Amino acid sequence: MKHKILVVPFLAVVIALSCGGGGGGGGGAQGAAAADDVRVFAVNDLGMHCVDREFSVFSLLPPYNVVHAEVVRRRAAGPPSLIHGAKLLVTYEPVEDARGSINSTSRDKTDFWDWAHLLFGATLAPGQGLTGLFMPADAPIPGPQTIAYSGAKRFYSADGIPIVPTDDALAENSYPLLRIGAAFAPTGASLAHLDIVVPVSSETDCKTCHQTGEIAARDTGITWSSSADPEVRAKENVLILHDDRESTTLMAAKPVLCAGCHYSRALDLAGAGPQGAQIGKPEMSAAMHAYHGRRRDDMGGRVFPPRGPVEATCYLCHPGLVTQCYRGAMKTGGVDCLDCHGNMLSVGGAFPLLAGGSMDGLNDGAPRRPWVDLPRCQSCHTGDVLNHLSGPTVYPSADGIRLARTFHRGDKAASPILATNPRFAENPGTPYKLSRGHGGLLCESCHGSTHAEWPNADAAHNDNVAAVSLQGHSGPIIECGTCHGTGTLALTTAGPHGLHNVNDSRWVDHQHSGFYERDAASCRACHGANLEGTVLSRAAADRTYRVEGHDVPLPKGTRIGCTHCHEAPGGGDDD
Numbered sequence: 001m002k003h004k005i006l007v008v009p010f011l012a013v014v015i016a017l018s019c020g021g022g023g024g025g026g027g028g029a030q031g032a033a034a035a036d037d038v039r040v041f042a043v044n045d046l047g048m049h050c051v052d053r054e055f056s057v058f059s060l061l062p063p064y065n066v067v068h069a070e071v072v073r074r075r076a077a078g079p080p081s082l083i084h085g086a087k088l089l090v091t092y093e094p095v096e097d098a099r100g101s102i103n104s105t106s107r108d109k110t111d112f113w114d115w116a117h118l119l120f121g122a123t124l125a126p127g128q129g130l131t132g133l134f135m136p137a138d139a140p141i142p143g144p145q146t147i148a149y150s151g152a153k154r155f156y157s158a159d160g161i162p163i164v165p166t167d168d169a170l171a172e173n174s175y176p177l178l179r180i181g182a183a184f185a186p187t188g189a190s191l192a193h194l195d196i197v198v199p200v201s202s203e204t205d206c207k208t209c210h211q212t213g214e215i216a217a218r219d220t221g222i223t224w225s226s227s228a229d230p231e232v233r234a235k236e237n238v239l240i241l242h243d244d245r246e247s248t249t250l251m252a253a254k255p256v257l258c259a260g261c262h263y264s265r266a267l268d269l270a271g272a273g274p275q276g277a278q279i280g281k282p283e284m285s286a287a288m289h290a291y292h293g294r295r296r297d298d299m300g301g302r303v304f305p306p307r308g309p310v311e312a313t314c315y316l317c318h319p320g321l322v323t324q325c326y327r328g329a330m331k332t333g334g335v336d337c338l339d340c341h342g343n344m345l346s347v348g349g350a351f352p353l354l355a356g357g358s359m360d361g362l363n364d365g366a367p368r369r370p371w372v373d374l375p376r377c378q379s380c381h382t383g384d385v386l387n388h389l390s391g392p393t394v395y396p397s398a399d400g401i402r403l404a405r406t407f408h409r410g411d412k413a414a415s416p417i418l419a420t421n422p423r424f425a426e427n428p429g430t431p432y433k434l435s436r437g438h439g440g441l442l443c444e445s446c447h448g449s450t451h452a453e454w455p456n457a458d459a460a461h462n463d464n465v466a467a468v469s470l471q472g473h474s475g476p477i478i479e480c481g482t483c484h485g486t487g488t489l490a491l492t493t494a495g496p497h498g499l500h501n502v503n504d505s506r507w508v509d510h511q512h513s514g515f516y517e518r519d520a521a522s523c524r525a526c527h528g529a530n531l532e533g534t535v536l537s538r539a540a541a542d543r544t545y546r547v548e549g550h551d552v553p554l555p556k557g558t559r560i561g562c563t564h565c566h567e568a569p570g571g572g573d574d575d
Contacts, residue, residue: 036076038073038083038182039080039470039483040071040090040194041070041194042196042466043068043442043449044065044066044068044196044197044198045067046433046449046451047448047450047452048201048323048326048451049061049065049199050202050204050318051064051110052202055111055112055115055255057235057238057239058238058250058254059115059119059255059256059257060259060284062267063106063110063112063163063200064129064131065161065162065198065200066157066160067180068433068444068445069180071084072439072441074483074484074485076485079439079484079488082439087185088183089184089188091145091180091183092144092145092180093136093143093145093179094135094178095178097173097462097465098460098462101169101171101176102167103164103166103176106127106162106163107126107135107138109164109170110164112164113127116130119257129160129161129162130162134162135161135162144181147180153434154440155442160269161178161198165202174199174201174203177196177198178196180196181193194469194470195465196466197452197463201320201323203320206234206238208316209303212225212234212237215297215298215303217241223240236251239254259284261277261278262281262282264283264284264285264370265369265372266371286350288317290344290347290348291348292304293343293344304343306345310338313337313338313344325451327451327457328448328449328451328453328463329448329453329455329475330453331457339395339405341375341414342407342412342414346412346413347368349367349413350413351367351413352365352413353365353368353373353413354408357415358372359373359374359431360372360429361429368413374431375416376417377424377443378417378424378425379403379416379417380403380404381402381403381419381423382419383419383421383424384423384525385527386521388401388402388421392409393409401535402535403417423525432450433449437496437497446476448463448466448467454477455475456474459474473556475540475541478540479502480495480501491515493519493522498522498525498526502540505545508545516569520569531562531568531569532559537559537560537561538558538559539555539558542554547566
């Protein structure tokens with residue numbers, strides 16, 4: 001499905017009447033030329049949202065997906081800016097993917113609404129999510145559903161879309177597409193849209209160990225579940241085991257909300273912290289990760305090997321061997337879950353974080369806070385060619401610039417490294433999914449969701465649809481023309497992460513030499529100390545430039561340096 005940008009001649013009037021500058025994008029919204037148009041940027045906040053396959057026994061996670069959206073005014077003259085306002089309507093609706101799958105409804109695909117009142121104390125209409133949102137076909141007024149603008153967050157946010165991984169043909173699809181549209185509210189005239197993946201999986205389960213007869217459900221002194229449904233059987237065995245070990249009566253209290261006793265930040269919509277029965281008990285992450293991380297098998301080995309592959313650890317419970325929760329650019333590059341998060345005991349907060357390891361610096365020396373003290377981009381992307389972290393305490397990657405793990409050697413807590421060079425750093429004290437970069441855009445708007453950063457190695461995957469729609473190829477949004485109008489951007493090195501104009505023939509026409517003469521270090525920071533190219537100067541797409549009468553092809557992935565076109569400056573000196 002190809003994203004189509006609509007150029008609306010009367011948009012100048014729309015913006016002048018309705019939209020203020022927003023999101024740090026700079027500038028007001030007055031005086032637009034007739035050829036101005038709009039770009040929609042939107043992304044799911046996580047590479048995979050999980051949902052229980054059934055809710056009659058207990059619930060870990062309800063149907064709850066999150067979409068963040070931003071609208072950019074692309075000017076015919078002058079810089080682009082983020083816009084919002086009362087007359088700008090942003091919506092979500094289902095759209096068919098390239099395989100013909102579409103997901104417009106949830107209420108007849110899950111038993112969530114049969115148990116929602118007992119589990120969450122919520123009185124919901126069929127199809128209604130915990131925050132009041134609906135899938136478009138389930139809404140009281142079916143059709144595109146509004147995404148509200150959050151003044152506190154400074155972007156459009158749909159928190160709690162109750163989508164499930166079953167399409168309208170009742171086939172499983174964990175990567176459905178939703179169309180995020182921007183329209184002129186008074187008339188409903190469409191300005192632009194973007195189709196994005198809204199990933200969801202029910203592959204999270206306990207069957208590997210808790211199925212009757214398996215390692216966690218074969219004690220002969222306990223009567224285990226005999227339910228005909230293997231999902232129900234494993235879940236009931238979890239409650240039976242909990243009752244036996246902790247003297248609880250959970251089987252008699254079905255359905256059980258696990259977070260009712262084990263606080264989960266993921267379900268604390270009000271941000272109130274532990275309440276009632278949660279007080280004094282381990283948080284959900286510690287109860288799951290730290291507890292299971294200590295379990296041993298019949299041979300005395302760890303059930304979850306501390307250095308085991310993802311197939312023998314994370315994917316025994318998380319999506320998964322089929323769904324592939326983790327599937328983005330870092331996965332393609334060989335980075336594993338444990339390389340960022342550490343092992344089960346690290347994730348469960350069994351060890352104190354080192355200095356700089358907590359997200360805001362307030363939790364150093366204490367156990368990791370789930371959903372807060374997260375791995376950081378800067379923990380591996382610690383800088384550029386000339387200034388990056390190295391030494392015997394870190395895990396260097398093969399390229400010699402980035403790191404292969406987010407934490408120092410010997411650190412049992414897997415405390416995320418805080419880089420001293422901020423070139424690739426998130427905003428201080430802020431996780432990746434809420435950080436902002438160039439032009440005030442969310443980092444995820446240009447790089448993709450956590451765990452599914454662009455590109456997905458499968459070119460036809462729904463993950464890649466948004467990036468291809470915005471710039472014509474997969475991968476991070478790197479083409480300046482996505483936001484900047486033709487001819488509006490002067491040659492600069494003030495792009496994202498200090499990048500210069502991309503795919504601009506003016507650089508080839510000898511004009512880059514002046515930049516090099518003024519600041520050679522900036523060129524070497526990405527193109528290498530010897531200016532022969534590095535992983536930081538790879539071509540994002542196939543390029544061909546005309547240089548001194550002949551074509552110079554630069555296939556995608558080429559590490560671009562001086563010697564593709566001419567000799568490097570002699571001796572590496574500034575000249």
